[in-house]
Amino acid sequence: MRITLVIGGLTGGGAERVCVNLANAWVARGRQVTILTYARSLVGPAYAIDPKVELRDIGWPRRASDKELDPVSIAPVLRGLERAGCFDLIEEINIIAILRHAILETSPDLVVSHIDMTNVRVLAAMHETAVPIIACEHTDLNQISLGRWQRARRALYFQANAVVAPHASIAEWLRQGGATAYAIPNPLVPPLPTQFDRNGNRRRIVTLGRLSEEKRPALLVRAFASIAGDFPEWDLEIYGMGSLQEPLAGLVEELAPGRIHLRGFVRDAYAALNGADLFVSSSWVEGFGNAIWEALACGVPVVAMECGPPVSSLVRDGVDGLIVRGDTPELASTLASLMNDHARREGLAARAPEVVTRYSLESSLNAWDALIKRVSSYPSN
8 A cells, every 4th residue: 555645844843753653654564655745954854764665855845847737637626626615725726736746646545644734735736636635633723723724724624535633622623614533642652661860960841842932932931930049959951943942042041041951953852851850841732742742651740731632631630740720820830849849740750651551652553544444445454
């Protein structure tokens, strides 16, 4: 069976990690897999990809060739946009035409696309091809709007053979909009057994995530800085890159120089989590929470801002972490309570690794196999 995965790029991110994990697992199960990207990058993929996975890129941005814009090839796309009532996507015809040609060149038996706008483009591109399409959402659609793309997403998701969401609440939102939606938790690879090392007498709070507005790193910096003087043996380490890096660096220098460290992007989350005492998520929206899962898998207690069902399902409040309802003062207070209570941290840490069985890699891949069998004419390998 030939599967083509389509995603913008393979730089760091949760959706990118899920895409790579699926590709690696599927080639291990005997499938032929291609990852097709369209966002050029000067650096290689952020995560290790099995050599048996074929990588292709469409070289965007560029003008579509005459062959890609051939009227016979484009006519089904135009019909599809008209029938779906989203002909305004005609302004995207250049990239849609390139995607259609590139995807069909891989001769797929199944296409799996990732992330909202890519999903919309792929569904528009593949109209009347008879190739099954599974679109993957990676955020909580109850809280995020696509703006002018919202109507097109709703119309085109209705045409997908399946839409996969990482949590049941997101899948239900999609079903209410007419999509054939399924909830499959993200397939994440657990850490190898290891002996975590302590950094001398220093205690470490770690966070991993994109430095962007939805992750609210400045809120975390302010919360930690407000209590740092009471806990001189504790440091905050922030891993990730993004648009807020420069202003965040200025805020760190202003509020807690030497106590908060911006570590940049890390390919190996488990290396960053090695020896951590606490993990913090200050995000206001999550589709699943890959970094939270990885922290729990390492036996690191999690403090997470309340942001809906996906995180409150992942972090069991009072069992393997704490959910914070409020803002900066409440986060600071919750952190201080755990920083000051070694026994409670140890109790939470003892239960944290249960996430590996609660949301196991095997169960996720088995659910994917069942879905692939359902939407295609091929048996699951």
